[in-house]
Amino acid sequence: MSLRFLQAFVSSPATVGAVWPSSPALARAIVGEANLGSAESVVELGPGTGSFTRHIVGGLRPGAKFAALEKNEGFAEAISRDFPGIRVIPGCATRLGEHLQSEKMPAPNAIISGLPWAIFDAELQTAILSQIQNSLADGGVFLTFAYYGPHRSAAGRRFRANLDSLFGEVRRSRVVLWNFPPAFVYSCRR
Numbered sequence: 001m002s003l004r005f006l007q008a009f010v011s012s013p014a015t016v017g018a019v020w021p022s023s024p025a026l027a028r029a030i031v032g033e034a035n036l037g038s039a040e041s042v043v044e045l046g047p048g049t050g051s052f053t054r055h056i057v058g059g060l061r062p063g064a065k066f067a068a069l070e071k072n073e074g075f076a077e078a079i080s081r082d083f084p085g086i087r088v089i090p091g092c093a094t095r096l097g098e099h100l101q102s103e104k105m106p107a108p109n110a111i112i113s114g115l116p117w118a119i120f121d122a123e124l125q126t127a128i129l130s131q132i133q134n135s136l137a138d139g140g141v142f143l144t145f146a147y148y149g150p151h152r153s154a155a156g157r158r159f160r161a162n163l164d165s166l167f168g169e170v171r172r173s174r175v176v177l178w179n180f181p182p183a184f185v186y187s188c189r190r
């Protein structure tokens with residue numbers, strides 16, 4: 001699993017954006033904020049090798065809709081193989097709204113992201129965050145993570161400013177040390 005991740009990073013570093021998948025501890029921290037017990041519709045962006053996916057799938061209530069949107073073809077195929085039965089949308093998060101419509105997905109109560117925000121330029125960050133903000137159900141939550149340390153870089157601060165300008169409430173979790181690198185979760189509501 002980690003080898004597949006590393007290979008994908010080597011062939012497309014500008015999309016994968018990390019050399020190592022997120023840890024189970026970070027997966028529990030991010031998925032734990034999603035209120036899966038009451039969610040009817042959940043979307044994951046950038047599942048990669050499925051670090052968050054397995055925790056999401058394990059926590060969904062019966063009948064809940066779940067879709068994972070992945071830009072990297074190899075990851076999308078592998079996710080479909082590793083998690084038979086889930087809906088995998090091969091595509092880009094900049095077109096999230098269109099993808100959800102064509103898949104007839106109800107507005108998500110939770111959008112969980114593994115996207116590599118720090119390597120996206122300002123325009124791409126804003127384009128994807130606007131799609132997320134517009135797609136969420138009323139009362140829905142957007143969850144993403146940032147590496148502790150790089151969150152203070154110009155790109156990290158720009159990302160936080162972008163979150164603050166688009167969402168009415170932005171909360172930060174404690175730092176998850178058992179991740180490489182340590183990271184924390186942003187929980188955002190409109």
Ligand SMILES: C[S@@+](CC[C@H](N)C(=O)[O-])C[C@H]1O[C@@H](n2cnc3c(N)ncnc32)[C@H](O)[C@@H]1O
Binds near residue numbers: 092
């Ligand atoms: C850092 S990896 C995270 C993978 C996994 N969620 C984790 O935390 O280990 C980023 C993932 O986002 C995907 N990705 C990057 N840009 C994307 C985009 N615009 N739309 C959809 N997926 C994208 C990459 O292909 C990769 O699978």
